[in-house]
Amino acid sequence: MFSKYVVHGGTPLRGNVTISGSKNAALPMMAAALLAKGPTVLRNVPDLSDVHLMAEILETLGCRVALFDEPGVVVIDVMDESPVVAPYELVSEMRASFCVLGPLLSRRGEAHVSQPGGCTLGERPVDLHVKGIAAIGSEVRFERGNVIAKGRPTGGRVYLGGAMGPSVTGTANVMCAAVMGSGVTIIDQAACEPEIANLAAMLNSMGAQISGGGTSRLVINGVKELHPTEIAIIPDRIECGTFIAAAGVARGDIVIERCDPDVLLAVFDKCAEMGIDVSRLDETTLRVKCDNRPRATDLVTLPYPGFPTDLQSPFMSVLCVADGFAIVEEKIYPERFMHVPEYRRLGADIRKQFATCIVSGVTRLQGAPAASTDLRAGAGLVLMGLAAEGETQVLKIQHIDRGYEIFHEKLAALGATIKRVEFVPARRAEDRRREAA
Ligand code: EPU
Numbered sequence: 048m049f050s051k052y053v054v055h056g057g058t059p060l061r062g063n064v065t066i067s068g069s070k071n072a073a074l075p076m077m078a079a080a081l082l083a084k085g086p087t088v089l090r091n092v093p094d095l096s097d098v099h100l101m102a103e104i105l106e107t108l109g110c111r112v113a114l115f116d117e118p119g120v121v122v123i124d125v126m127d128e129s130p131v132v133a134p135y136e137l138v139s140e141m142r143a144s145f146c147v148l149g150p151l152l153s154r155r156g157e158a159h160v161s162q163p164g165g166c167t168l169g170e171r172p173v174d175l176h177v178k179g180i181a182a183i184g185s186e187v188r189f190e191r192g193n194v195i196a197k198g199r200p201t202g203g204r205v206y207l208g209g210a211m212g213p214s215v216t217g218t219a220n221v222m223c224a225a226v227m228g229s230g231v232t233i234i235d236q237a238a239c240e241p242e243i244a245n246l247a248a249m250l251n252s253m254g255a256q257i258s259g260g261g262t263s264r265l266v267i268n269g270v271k272e273l274h275p276t277e278i279a280i281i282p283d284r285i286e287c288g289t290f291i292a293a294a295g296v297a298r299g300d301i302v303i304e305r306c307d308p309d310v311l312l313a314v315f316d317k318c319a320e321m322g323i324d325v326s327r328l329d330e331t332t333l334r335v336k337c338d339n340r341p342r343a344t345d346l347v348t349l350p351y352p353g354f355p356t357d358l359q360s361p362f363m364s365v366l367c368v369a370d371g372f373a374i375v376e377e378k379i380y381p382e383r384f385m386h387v388p389e390y391r392r393l394g395a396d397i398r399k400q401f402a403t404c405i406v407s408g409v410t411r412l413q414g415a416p417a418a419s420t421d422l423r424a425g426a427g428l429v430l431m432g433l434a435a436e437g438e439t440q441v442l443k444i445q446h447i448d449r450g451y452e453i454f455h456e457k458l459a460a461l462g463a464t465i466k467r468v469e470f471v472p473a474r475r476a477e478d479r480r481r482e483a484a
Pocket of ligand 1: 142172175379381
């Protein structure tokens with residue numbers, strides 16, 4: 048059985064939506080629970096397929112994981128600290144599982160983690176993770192498709208900048224690797240993403256000594272022992288940005304609750320240029336109003352605090368219906384434009400060259416079947432459906448399930464006409480021939 052979203056466009060959004068916890072904070076924080084024996088409690092965890100997969104990986108690494116016995120609560124009880132191997136079958140399903148490397152190495156002195164392959168976003172190497180871990184005194188090598196790291200880090204100086212900026216999960220891995228041990232580690236050009244600051248706060252609450260979490264220089268004094276902790280995951284800024292984009296595409300007047308406006312300044316800047324009115328009602332609540340056709344504006348994705356690559360495809364949906372043309376430049380993942388042919392199926396006018404697209408806004412999109420190519424692109428496609436005439440079917444929504452909690456229910460509560468439909472895929476010609484034979 049497969050699932051798809053069926054969307055009927057044309058209804059402006061109205062009402063309130065609540066933001067879930069951040070996927071990209073939750074996954075490395077779940078992995079970081081490996082750093083202490085006993086039960087670590089994470090609150091405000093989103094119920095997503097990626098979270099379930101990370102739980103499975105942690106179970107192979109000696110943990111008992113209780114998922115959502117209470118809403119938003121995940122308890123990771125580290126019982127057996129002997130396993131050090133994260134197998135290919137699981138790691139190949141989700142790149143973020145590579146985040147177990149640092150915690151395993153730091154706590155257990157050894158880690159064998161399958162090397163992630165490429166994905167629909169492009170090549171996605173792990174050289175910065177490996178370079179960082181080697182720079183703090185561990186032995187690390189590639190062997191038969193695995194990254195094998197041995198020997199507790201002793202500290203050192205690390206420069207984590209790459210051609211595309213710092214690595215987010217690379218910073219998480221090196222920071223987790225460095226927390227237990229004898230020496231001092233200084234990481235320069237560390238990722239400044241709020242998810243890294245959330246992870247640093249978690250590690251400090253376990254007894255680590257990290258200063259500079261959320262800035263480009265992290266200073267880590269290794270400690271002998273860490274203890275389990277209890278901490279809340281920050282709100283998902285990408286989910287919040289996606290709902291802002293939804294109000295831009297479909298028009299309307301919505302209130303977004305339990306978000307963190309302070310981490311979305313680059314998005315607000317673009318909204319102001321596009322004529323999408325975003326106002327803060329209080330510290331965790333936004334109102335987003337869009338009565339008229341948005342204006343086109345250029346977008347460049349950058350590391351935080353720049354405009355996030357994870358919002359490139361949702362905001363490209365806004366540009367597809369905006370007044371004028373815009374240049375969208377992808378500086379993090381030059382190949383993250385797999386959604387462009389799918390958007391075109393609905394009538395979008397997009398020209399692509401290398402890592403840049405020129406989007407000319409159209410006055411009319413027409414519903415059509417189209418497929419999610421990655422999780423953010425899937426969400427963007429749903430947004431396209433909200434503006435399109437007639438019915439849009441969004442296929443391959445398992446991508447969306449990886450990163451958006453009850454996406455269709457949240458949109459439906461805002462008045463969108465969207466439902467999730469289970470279906471048996473049409474038989475292929477080859478199957479029919481085989482059956483007939
Ligand atoms: N890079 C290297 N070498 C490395 C690591 C990365 O060259 O060793 C390059 C990448 O190829 C890319 C850039 O550096 O061009 C940034 O990649 P980064 O390592 O920062 O990405 P990531 O840590 O693997 C996280 C998020 C992604 C998000 C990116 C960029 C998690 C679990 N994933 O990935 O989220 O797009 O940072 O902000 O935190 C998503 O949620 O849809 C998603 C893909």
